[in-house]
Amino acid sequence: xxxxxxxxxxxxxxxxxxxxxxxxxxxxxxxxxxxxxxxxxxxxxxxxxxxxxxxxxxxxxxxxxxxxxxxxxxxxxxxxxxxxxxxxxxxxxxxxxxxxxxxxxxxxxxxxxxxxxxxxxxxxxxxxxxxxxxxxxxxxxxxxxxxxxxxxxxxxxxxxxxxxxxxxxxxxxxxxxxxxx
Amino acid sequence: xxxxxxxxxxxxxxxxxxxxxxxxxxxxxxxxxxxxxxxxxxxxxxxxxxxxxxxxxxxxxxxxxxxxxxxxxxxxxxxxxxxxxxxxxxxxxxxxxxxx
Amino acid sequence: xxxxxxxxxxxxxxxxxxxxxxxxxxxxxxxxxxxxxxxxxxxxxxxxxxxxxxxxxxxxxxxxxxxxxxxxxxxxxxxxxxxxxxx
Numbered sequence: 001x002x003x004x005x006x007x008x009x010x011x012x013x014x015x016x017x018x019x020x021x022x023x024x025x026x027x028x029x030x031x032x033x034x035x036x037x038x039x040x041x042x043x044x045x046x047x048x049x050x051x052x053x054x055x056x057x058x059x060x061x062x063x064x065x066x067x068x069x070x071x072x073x074x075x076x077x078x079x080x081x082x083x084x085x086x087x088x089x090x091x092x093x094x095x096x097x098x099x100x101x102x103x104x105x106x107x108x109x110x111x112x113x114x115x116x117x118x119x120x121x122x123x124x125x126x127x128x129x130x131x132x133x134x135x136x137x138x139x140x141x142x143x144x145x146x147x148x149x150x151x152x153x154x155x156x157x158x159x160x161x162x163x164x165x166x167x168x169x170x171x172x173x174x175x176x177x178x179x180x181x
Numbered sequence: 182x183x184x185x186x187x188x189x190x191x192x193x194x195x196x197x198x199x200x201x202x203x204x205x206x207x208x209x210x211x212x213x214x215x216x217x218x219x220x221x222x223x224x225x226x227x228x229x230x231x232x233x234x235x236x237x238x239x240x241x242x243x244x245x246x247x248x249x250x251x252x253x254x255x256x257x258x259x260x261x262x263x264x265x266x267x268x269x270x271x272x273x274x275x276x277x278x279x280x281x
Numbered sequence: 282x283x284x285x286x287x288x289x290x291x292x293x294x295x296x297x298x299x300x301x302x303x304x305x306x307x308x309x310x311x312x313x314x315x316x317x318x319x320x321x322x323x324x325x326x327x328x329x330x331x332x333x334x335x336x337x338x339x340x341x342x343x344x345x346x347x348x349x350x351x352x353x354x355x356x357x358x359x360x361x362x363x364x365x366x367x368x
Contacts, residue, residue, distance in 0.1 A: 002286075005293040009300055016304055024361070028312045031353050032303060035316075035323050036296075038342070042330060047339055054345045062353040066360050188284055195291055201318070202295050205302050215314055222321055229325055233332060242337040245344065246328060252347035253324060260317050260351040260358075267358035268310045 006040050027065045034058060077101075078133045098134075104158050183235060190232030197225035211268060219261040226253060285333050289326060296322050309361060313354055320350045 013036065017029035034057025041050040135142040145155070201221035208214050230250040234243055296319055303315035324343050331339035 002290050002293045005290075005297060009297060012304075013300070024309065024357070025312065027357060028303070028309070028316055031316055031357075032300070032319055035319055035350075038346075039323050039326055042327060042339060042342060047342055050342045051345055054342060055349060058346070058349050058353045062356055066356060069360075191284075191288055195288065198292075198295055198322075202298050205299065205315070205318075211308060211310055211314075214311065218314055218318060222318055226321055226325065230328070233328060237332055240337075242331070242340060245337065245340040249324065249328065249340070249343050249347045252344070253321065256347065256351040257317070257321060260354040261314075263355045263358040264310055264313045264317065267313075267362040268308075270362050273308065273310070 003040075003043055006036055006043070009036050010040065023069055027062065027069070030065070031058065031062060034061065100162065101155070101159070104155070187232045187236035190235060191229055194225050194229035194232060197221055197228060201225060211273060212265075215261065215265055215268075219258065223254070223257055226250075226257070283333075285329055289329050289333070292322055292326050292329070296326075310358075313357060317351075317354050320346065320354070324350070 010033065013029055013033040017026045017033060020026045020029065034053060038050045038053040038057065041047075041053060133144040135144070143159075198221070201218050204217035204221060205214055208217065227250065230246060234246055234250075237243055237246070299315050299318050299322070303312050303319070306312050306315065324346050327339060327343040327346070331337060331343070
């Protein structure tokens with residue numbers, strides 16, 4: 001009876017940790033997974049494996065996942081231009097602040113992925129999965145970012161320091177309410 | 182006779198932990214939850230460990246259980262303090278409508 | 282079914298209930314609080330299992346958890362507090 005409860009809890013935790021949307025929640029789920037699996041090892045009579053799982057699962061794996069989460073690589077940028085939307089296809093030369101932003105991101109060991117989009121900005125904000133969404137109107141530049149992304153602060157500081165003549169507005173979206181994990 | 186005392190202590194500890202688990206679902210905002218959960222969990226842990234020490238008598242294993250109790254009494258409030266400090270410094274505020 | 286086995290079963294049910302809070306908690310700190318509670322309950326379960334099977338070397342695993350179990354909670358809490366800067 002007790003064994004069955006712990007085994008079902010293991011399966012549920014593994015599925016939830018695979019299907020979550022935010023990566024730092026998956027770190028918490030994996031911590032609980034390693035706790036329960038260590039007790040299951042003890043129930044089947046393997047205390048040496050349980051000690052190894054306790055040390056590795058509770059300390060080393062957490063540190064490794066957090067460092068990997070810090071250096072999360074691909075940074076996708078959506079760029080929507082509503083100032084001159086008739087010739088978006090012939091837009092060969094990028095605006096100068098985008099090239100400097102890409103250089104800044106490469107210097108911080110990330111890989112920027114720039115996507116030109118012809119759709120209006122509301123569609124992008126509702127549907128796509130983005131790290132930065134840039135909306136370029138006639139005189140203003142609106143940048144939408146996720147509030148819990150840790151690179152946004154550095155990006156804002158860099159843009160306000162170097163391109164203060166372009167009147168850039170930065171908007172932080174709230175944390176989503178996706179609790180279905 | 183001494184076994185009955187140990188069983189009584191363990192039953193009281195299970196009641197304490199039941200209060201803690203109910204408190205996790207009863208309250209609405211995070212600070213109430215962390216208050217009721219951490220206090221009740223620590224008291225329940227102390228009570229169940231005293232019950233197990235009384236049950237197992239004076240052996241070599243009893244000293245190990247005593248050492249485990251001392252260590253958890255130090256580390257469990259420390260991690261709870263770290264969580265509460267992280268929530269406060271990250272700007273978690275209580276919504277006024279849902280406060281009971 | 283002896284008294285200690287019943288106690289182990291009740292603690293297993295408590296762990297399942299706290300796991301519901303971990304999976305569905307609204308903020309990340311609720312999940313961390315549930316992880317902390319699960320860690321304390323697992324230590325209790327290991328001690329009770331060592332008394333049921335009468336093998337006192339199982340207590341070493343509980344000792345390791347009591348020493349190291351709080352490190353992951355403190356690290357994740359500092360990671361969120363410092364916006365990703367763990368030093």
